[in-house]
Amino acid sequence: MADTDARPTNFIRNIIDADLASGKHNSTHTRFPPEPNGFLHIGHAKSIVLNFGIAQDYEGLCNLRFDDTNPEKEDIDYVNAIKEDVNWLGYQWDGDICYSSNYFDQLYGYAEELINKGLAYVDFSSQEEIRQMRGTLKAPGTNSPYRDTDADENLQHFRDMRDGKFKEGECCLRAKIDMKSSFMCMRDPVIYRIRFAHHHQTGDKWCIYPMYDFTHCISDAIENITHSLCTLEFQDNRRLYDWVLDNISIEARPHQYEFSRLNLEYTVMSKRKLNTLVTDNHVEGWDDPRMPTIAGLKRRGYTPGSIQEFCKRIGVTKMENTVEMGMLEACIREDLNENAPRAMAVLDPIKLVIENLPDDHVEWLDAPNHPNDESMGSRKLPFTKEIFIEREDFREEANKKYKRLVIGKEVRLRNAYFIKAERCDKDENGNITTIYCTYDDTTLGKLPADGRKAKGVIHWVSATEGKKAEIRAYDRLFTVSNPGAEDDMAAVLNPESLVIHKGYIEPNLENAEALVGYQFERLGYFCFDGKRNDEGEMIFNKTVGLRDSWAKQENK
RNA sequence: UGGGAUAUCGCCAAGCGGUAAGGCAGCGGGUUUUGAUCUCGCCAUUCGUAGGUUCAAAUCCUACUAUCCCAGCCA
Numbered sequence: 001m002a003d004t005d006a007r008p009t010n011f012i013r014n015i016i017d018a019d020l021a022s023g024k025h026n027s028t029h030t031r032f033p034p035e036p037n038g039f040l041h042i043g044h045a046k047s048i049v050l051n052f053g054i055a056q057d058y059e060g061l062c063n064l065r066f067d068d069t070n071p072e073k074e075d076i077d078y079v080n081a082i083k084e085d086v087n088w089l090g091y092q093w094d095g096d097i098c099y100s101s102n103y104f105d106q107l108y109g110y111a112e113e114l115i116n117k118g119l120a121y122v123d124f125s126s127q128e129e130i131r132q133m134r135g136t137l138k139a140p141g142t143n144s145p146y147r148d149t150d151a152d153e154n155l156q157h158f159r160d161m162r163d164g165k166f167k168e169g170e171c172c173l174r175a176k177i178d179m180k181s182s183f184m185c186m187r188d189p190v191i192y193r194i195r196f197a198h199h200h201q202t203g204d205k206w207c208i209y210p211m212y213d214f215t216h217c218i219s220d221a222i223e224n225i226t227h228s229l230c231t232l233e234f235q236d237n238r239r240l241y242d243w244v245l246d247n248i249s250i251e252a253r254p255h256q257y258e259f260s261r262l263n264l265e266y267t268v269m270s271k272r273k274l275n276t277l278v279t280d281n282h283v284e285g286w287d288d289p290r291m292p293t294i295a296g297l298k299r300r301g302y303t304p305g306s307i308q309e310f311c312k313r314i315g316v317t318k319m320e321n322t323v324e325m326g327m328l329e330a331c332i333r334e335d336l337n338e339n340a341p342r343a344m345a346v347l348d349p350i351k352l353v354i355e356n357l358p359d360d361h362v363e364w365l366d367a368p369n370h371p372n373d374e375s376m377g378s379r380k381l382p383f384t385k386e387i388f389i390e391r392e393d394f395r396e397e398a399n400k401k402y403k404r405l406v407i408g409k410e411v412r413l414r415n416a417y418f419i420k421a422e423r424c425d426k427d428e429n430g431n432i433t434t435i436y437c438t439y440d441d442t443t444l445g446k447l448p449a450d451g452r453k454a455k456g457v458i459h460w461v462s463a464t465e466g467k468k469a470e471i472r473a474y475d476r477l478f479t480v481s482n483p484g485a486e487d488d489m490a491a492v493l494n495p496e497s498l499v500i501h502k503g504y505i506e507p508n509l510e511n512a513e514a515l516v517g518y519q520f521e522r523l524g525y526f527c528f529d530g531k532r533n534d535e536g537e538m539i540f541n542k543t544v545g546l547r548d549s550w551a552k553q554e555n556k
Numbered sequence: 557u558g559g560g561a562u563a564u565c566g567c568c569a570a571g572c573g574g575u576a577a578g579g580c581a582g583c584g585g586g587u588u589u590u591g592a593u594c595u596c597g598c599c600a601u602u603c604g605u606a607g608g609u610u611c612a613a614a615u616c617c618u619a620c621u622a623u624c625c626c627a628g629c630c631a
Contacts, residue, residue, distance in 0.1 A: 009570075035631055070630060127629060134627055138558045141627085172629050182559035184627050193629035212631050236560055236626050258561085260624090265567085313579060315569050317562090320624055324567045327580050337593060372593065403591060412589050445589085457589050521590045550591040 007057050010316035012050070012257055016058065016227060028060030029226045031098070032086070033216070035067045036078035036200070038271035039286045040085045040294045042307070042328075043262040049311035050259070051229060052091040063223055064093035068101050069215050071199040079200070085294040090304040100210075100219050101201040107210045107218055108162065110248045111173060111192060115154045119247055120191065121146055122157035124171045133179070134187050141179035141187045161194055164207045168194045175214070177243060185240050189213055217241040220254040228256045232318060262314065263322040266476035267292045268484045282493055283477070289541045290477045290497050300474065301517045301527035301543030303339075306332040325476065329544045336525045336543065340517040341369040341376055343509050344414060344459045345540070347471055347501040347523065349388035351463060352435040354419060357385040362465065365444070367415040379508045382465035383416050388504050390522075393458040394435055396424065401553075403456030405435070412454040414521055418443040459522050466504040470533045471526065473499045473542045510538070517543060 007013075019025045030051040034044060055062035064086060068074050083097070100107075114120035123130065123146045135141035149157075158173055160166060173192035181187055191214035196207050217240075220228045228241075238256045245253060263269060268277075269292060277283050277291070287295035297307060310331040314323050363383040370376040393404045393411075405411045410420045419437040427433050440448060447453075477483075480492045512518060514530030524545035531539050 014572095033631095037631085067631070073630075123629095130629075131627075136558090136627055139627095140558090169629065174629095184559085187627080190629050195629085209629095211629075216631085232561070233625055234631090237631095239560090260562085313568075315579095317569075319562060319569090321568065324580070327568065330580055333592095342590080371588085371590075401591095414589065416589090447589095454589080456591075459590075519590085519592085522592075523590090524592095546590075546592050548591075553591085 008053070008312050008315070010259075011318070012227070012229060012259065012316055013054065013057075015257060016054065019226070020058070025226045027226070028054055028058045029062070029224055030054050030060065030229060031063040031065050031220070031223060031225050032093075033065045033067045033100075033219075033230075034082055035070070035073070036075065036082060037070070037073040038078060038275060040082055041269055041271075041274065042264060042292045042294070042297065042310075043269045044085075045089060045294060045307050046262045046311050046314065046316075047229070047231075048086060048089055048091060049308055050316055052093075053312075054227070055094070060226075061094040062091075063095065063098050063225070065098035065100065065219060065223070066201075067212065067216065067219075068099050068199070068201060069209050069212060070195075071197040071209065072195060074200060076200040081295070088298060088304060089294065089307060098219070098223060099201050100215050101199060103215070103219055103222055104202060104206055104210070106222065107215060110218060110244075110250070111158065111210070111214070112155060113248050114175060114191075115158055115173075116151055117247065118151055119176050120158075120173055121149050121154045121176055122161065122171050123147075123174050123188075123190075127169060130172075130190070134184070135179070137184070143179050144174070144188065147176060147188070158192075161192070161208050162206075164196070166194055168196060170194065173208075175240075175243070177240075183236050183239050185213065185236050186243070189240060213237055213240045214244055217244050217254070217256075218248070218250065220256075221245060221250045221252040224252050225254040228254045230256060230258055231261045232258045232320075233261075234258055258318065259316045260318055260320055263320075263482075263484075264292060264328070265322055265324050265481045266478050266483070267325075268478075268489065270484065273484060273489060276489065277477075280490065282490065289472070290474050298515065299529065300541055301336075301515065301525060302332050303335050303517070306335040309335070322482065332525070332544055333547070336517045336519060338373075340519045340525055342367075342371065342521050343379075343506055343518045344381070344461055345469065345471065345503055345505040345509065345520040345523065345526070346388045346390055346459065346461045346466075347473075347503040348391040349461075349504055350391045350394060350432060350435065352387050352389050352394075352419075352437055352460070354385050354387070354437050354439050355422070356438045359385055361385050362462075365416055381415055381506060381508075382462045383413075384462040384464045386463035387413075387460045388463050388466065389413075389435070389458055389460045391432075394421070394424075394432065396432075403550075404458055405437075406455065410440075410452065410454050412443070412457045413439075414457050414459045416444065416460070417441065418448065418452075418454055457522075459520075461504040461506050463504070465507055467507060467510060467538070468535070469503055469505040469509070469538045469540055470535075471501040471503045471540045471542065472529075473501060475499070505538070505540070512538070512540075519546075522546065 032051045052062045172190045174188045177186045289300035364380040367381045368378045407421045418440040422436045425434040512528040525543040526540045529539040
């Protein structure tokens with residue numbers, strides 16, 4: 001088993017250790033704060049594992065807070081999906097679910113406080129004018145003509161905003177900070193805007209909504225968050241985070257720390273781009289097994305433990321990074337190798353007839369569910385005269401490196417007998433249609449007495465007792481390692497990201513539970529999708545292949 | 557001379573003045589009724605570059621270079 005008791009070390013945990021040691025804090029309180037405007041992906045998992053992991057290891061608390069300050073982009077369906085994903089990943093938030101919208105009354109009060117202190121003003125400039133006055137990265141901004149309105153008048157205007165007396169865009173509330181600041185976010189940032197939008201939590205109570213920078217720090221303070229962890233692009237915003245808390249009457253002083261987001265090769269990680277894949281029908285939906293979403297990974301057969309392990313292995317730093325898919329795959333292989341029962345399935349079937357067996361022969365062989373773990377028990381496997389083997393496991397002739405079935409040579413059928421290929425039939429195009437073999441009935445569970453060796457071991461499924469199944473093999477969604485950098489994402493989509501096989505599965509697999517992983521021996525890990533195709537066949541999704549040193553060698 | 561960050565093996569990533577952890581990938585050997593697993597071994601005289609301080613530098617100083625982020629009434 002992986003080192004479950006090994007705690008990650010990273011710069012954030014170092015800070016926490018120091019804060020705990022110095023007495024700055026005597027416990028930790030973190031939070032995972034998604035905006036409910038899309039589905040969670042593996043990048044969010046990094047944040048979830050970081051925040052909830054700290055709570056677990058330091059016996060602290062971790063909140064789930066929906067950062068729901070923009071009703072136009074958000075939806076209750078997303079909040080439900082996010083809750084489900086967090087739980088599925090194996091985490092439970094402390095206390096009730098939090099919503100930034102829970103604090104709208106308090107937030108409003110703090111806004112009035114800033115106005116009364118002369119630190120905020122209602123600006124009637126147009127959006128375009130505000131943009132012009134903000135200046136550029138190298139040139140300072142200029143003050144708004146509304147910047148020096150007196151507090152009483154601002155207060156009245158702000159209340160009128162709240163009471164719906166202005167139209168959307170007619171005015172907004174801005175913090176009065178410094179139009180010459182080198183931090184663009186400090187050039188009198190807008191902190192409240194008018195939106196006559198229905199909110200999934202507060203309904204139609206409000207027509208003004210606070211902006212992220214004003215809301216987040218106050219929400220953290222209200223919830224007594226000690227360490228507010230977010231991604232690198234908010235580094236500049238930390239100045240505004242601190243400015244707000246410095247200028248309102250609130251006791252708690254949370255601190256923000258930023259870490260780099262996760263990038264994964266051959267996929268995209270922004271909600272906008274993932275959304276495009278869905279709406280343009282490049283994938284089946286948010287839970288398409290090719291998607292890097294939590295829902296997609298789940299349907300692909302990834303386990304919560306494997307995703308947690310991945311998030312621990314990649315670490316937490318401030319360095320820009322792009323992690324190889326192999327890292328993720330190694331984590332799920334490690335889990336499934338240990339925990340997935342073995343089974344047999346044939347993806348690209350070719351018929352094989354065992355000539356020295358009676359037509360109606362059905363022999364129920366005992367096959368262990370795991371080669372290295374007897375406690376996982378065994379299942380029965382029907383051995384019959386006609387079976388299917390993998391098309392690539394037979395060649396009429398081959399060199400010595402080919403450890404599979406060749407005419408005149410013997411291989412072992414996995415969990416069964418030695419067979420020897422005698423001849424094969426072909427169709428008019430030269431494609432092999434049937435292989436004829438004989439089997440050695442003395443070789444079940446043992447080697448032949450005369451010391452003969454098999455060239456290899458191949459998997460098989462009974463042609464008469466096995467069941468048809470649709471088996472979906474997935475590959476990377478894109479052909480380039482950084483599709484996010486492309487102008488036209490659609491142009492670099494991998495046309496072979498989904499390959500559907502019509503294969504056969506051993507009868508026992510009919511009892512497979514949805515999303516529970518099996519190893520199809522010699523092929524990889526697969527799970528039942530939970531759905532059947534139009535022909536009523538079970539659909540299996542390939543999670544990941546086995547490591548394949550043979551394929552590597554062949555491609556050399 | 558806008559500002560904020562970051563640079564350690566192909567990919568992640570420890571290291572915090574005492575002489576380069578670990579994981580993934582890769583390579584080679586052994587075991588094996590999965591070309592899987594397991595197992596054993598190999599894999600940075602070097603830490604973006606160039607100087608400097610020091611008995612000693614990836615770690616301190618200086619100057620460069622490269623990359624990322626910031627001009628939403630998005631988060």
